[in-house]
Amino acid sequence: MTTIDPAQARYIEDLKAPELTADDIPFVSFNAGMLTLVLTRLRHDNDKQGEPVRVVVGRVTIPRQTADTIVGNIKAYLEKNPLIASPQPAPITLDDDECLPVHPGTSSVN
DSSP states (O other), rough: OOOOOGGSSSOOOOOOOOOOSSSSEEEEEEETTTEEEEEEEEEEEEOOOOOOEEEEEEEEEEHHHHHHHHHHHHHHHHHHHHTSOOOOOOOOOOOTTOOOOOOTTTTOOO
């Protein structure tokens, strides 16, 4: 059996590959060495007068080792490009009888 080194594989840019735009990863699961990320995007529901809804736009399942590599590559890229600053969240002010939402963009129940 021949072992193939993935780093030596030829890279092919597939212009027909799907592209996803997501603004949140609300769910991550790990099973049998594989990490699954659920990608979502905030959209407006035209059936309900523009009510915002969160729509699943894709799921990515990758080996744990690949996830570690992706995290390292993203960190290295952001460190080399300091002009890409993380957006700073607005300060949160709460009244005494309020509580924080469970997840940004959702409402909480008192």
